[in-house]
Amino acid sequence: MAATAPAYNAAELRKLLDKKYVYIDRKWDIVFWVTAAFVVGAAADITKLLFAGDWDFWTDWKDRQWWPIVTPFAMIIIPSALQYIQWLAWRFPTGATYTAVCMFLASWIGRVYQWYDFVWYPLNFVWPATIVPAGILLDTILLKTKSFVLTSVIGGMVWAFIFWESNYVPLAPYLQPVNFMGHILTVADVQGIQYLRSQTPEYLRLVEHGSLRSFLEETQYVSLVFGATVAVAGYWVGQFIGRGLAIWPIGRFIKRF
Secondary structure, three states: OOOOOOOOOHHHHHHHHHHHOHHHHHHHHHHHHHHHHHHHHHHHHHHHHHHOHHHHOOHHHOOOOOHHHHHHHHHOHHHHHHHHHHHHHHOOOOHHHHHHHHHHHHHHHHHHHHHHHOOOOOHHHHOOOOOHHHHHHHHHHHHHHOOHHHHHHHHHHHHHHHHHHHHHHHHHHHHOEEEEOOEEEEHHHHHHHHOOOOOHHHHOOOOOOOHHHHOOOOOHHHHHHHHHHHHHHHHHHHHHHHHHHHHHHHHHHHHHO
16 A cells, blocks of 8 residues: 555644744844844944044043043944834844944954054054943833833933943043143043154144033033933934835835835
8 A cells, every 4th residue: 555645734734844944044044144243333333433533443532521422422323223123123122232242343353453463553542442331221221111212312311321431441541640741641642642643733632621621620521411412312313314214215115016
C-alpha cells in the first residue's frame, strides 16, 4: 500500500511554514538593523556637525555657556525623528536610544580613524559627547506617557540636563583653572591656544567670556535652563522630519498605488 501524507489543518500548516522560514525573518531583521545603524548614525552625526559644529568637536569649545545650549538642540533632532517612526510603525520606545548608540559609535570611529590614526591628533582634544543616557530617558518618558507633547516638554528638558550631567565627568578635568602666561584660563583653553587649528583668530578666544556672568557670576545654570527650552524646540524639528519627510511621502505613495 502506498504511504499517505499526514493530514494537517490550516493552523498546523501555517505553523510549520512559519517555523521553516523563520530564519529568513531573523536574517532580514539583522541585515535591516545593521544597515540602518550606519544610516542613522551618519544622519545624527551630520546633523550634530551642521548645527553644533565646533561646540561638540574641540574640548576648548565644550564650555559652560554655549555648549549646553547648542549641542542638546542639535543632538535631539534625529533621535526625535526616529522615535516617531519606530513608535508609529512598531510601538517600539527605542528610537532615541537606538539613534544615540549609533551616533556614539559613528562619532568614535570618525574621531579615532580620522584624527588619531591619520593626523595623530590627541583624542582628549576631540572626544565626542554621549547622549545614550539622555536617549534612554527620552524613550522611557514616551513609554510612560504615550504622548509626543508630554515627551517634548518633559523629555526635552530632561534631555538637556542629563546631557550635561552625563558628559560632565569626562569634561570636568578640562574645566580646571590654570595660570597660563599670567592669565587664569581653563585646561581646555590652554589646549586651544597650544594646538592651533584653522581659522586661528576665531579659536584664540575665551569661550566662557560673556555677559551671562552677571547672573550671580554663574553661567552654567542659566545656560542649562535655556538649553532645556531650546531642546524642546529641537524635539519638534525632529518630529517634523519624521512626519513630513519620512512617513508622509511613504503614505502618499501607498495611497497612490
